[in-house]
Amino acid sequence: MVRQPSINAQNRPPLSIERIIEAALHIVDGQGLGRLTMRRLGDALEVEAMAIYHHLPRGKEQLLDGLVAHVAAAPADERGAAGWRDALRRWSVSYRERLLAHAGVLPLLVTGRNPAALAATTASLREILRRGGIPEAGAAVAAHTLLGYVIGHTALEVRGRAPAEAAEGPVDWDARFTAGLNLVLNAVNPG
Amino acid sequence: MVRQPSINAQNRPPLSIERIIEAALHIVDGQGLGRLTMRRLGDALEVEAMAIYHHLPRGKEQLLDGLVAHVAAAPADERGAAGWRDALRRWSVSYRERLLAHAGVLPLLVTGRNPAALAATTASLREILRRGGIPEAGAAVAAHTLLGYVIGHTALEVRGRAPAEAAEGPVDWDARFTAGLNLVLNAVNPG
């Protein structure tokens, strides 16, 4: 008699850290961070939850670290920038877009978790500033000021898009971000 | 025979929302957000966990909303400010101090949760700007730019204070914050 392997086991791509992170991000984007559980993640991957531990020995902590790395550390897009000032602008715009696209992981970003991921982000900003000839001390301040603004303003947007911004009417958040970005870019690089 | 009420029930201050929030904040500050559970909170209040629901019918959601309100919405200290520009500075410094003192609730701040709390915060900033004679449109941008910077930079600090900021040596975060704040304040109010 020919062996008949179990239906689910055949021709399935093997589990990998990449596929796990991808599936987790999909759950967070679609249902929120609170609904990301190991069991649900296992379901999404058509696997028992416990199989995940074989690839992420540190369990859920490692999973969340991976989400932070995936969202925060990937290089922001600055293609086609006209000079380094424009590169700063494009970098900020595309970094904000990614944060908004994965707003569910924002709470993980403001934790001590995975500090290396954000170090990589600031490093890429400092590289742009270095190209502009900004001295090292000023570049360190400029990078944190700009990144701080982008992250903080995005956080305000996430809260502001929720109902009941009593103080003012509905806000055009894209325009608001751009206006603030202009102020910060001018401050970081006057003249 | 004289009635003997149970030992625990006598002369205990009755549970109140204020005492509950206070105890919850104490747990978060001391042990982190992840260790704030209804059962542990009950222990801290010398009460069964289920008693808390009598005061917070919406349960843990309402508890977290209360933490956000307590940390984010309280007015920042600007006493003794020499003019409104100095008031903006003092406001920012004291708001950052409070965020750092309760860094464990930062993740709750970057959620859609309790948007009214942050609306109150921006309103207090706009009041200072109004006193400075800044026109309404500019004040709206300035308030979000400044608050965005303060929140975002504080988030960077929380991550940066964790080990392994590979790119640069140990950072003087107080000085870094002040330097960036100077840039932003200048941008928000040139001249």
Add this chain to the structure above:
DNA sequence: ACCTGAACACCGTTCAAGT
């Protein structure tokens, strides 16, 4: 090497009951 199944110690929350 990779995955499963049962088990353990926890969660948040409901609900009937006590005082």
Add this chain to the structure above:
DNA sequence: ACCTGAACACCGTTCAAGT
């Protein structure tokens, strides 16, 4: 009115076992 105790449906994780 305020709190308790038992119960329910879930968690993350360990560990022995399967293939």
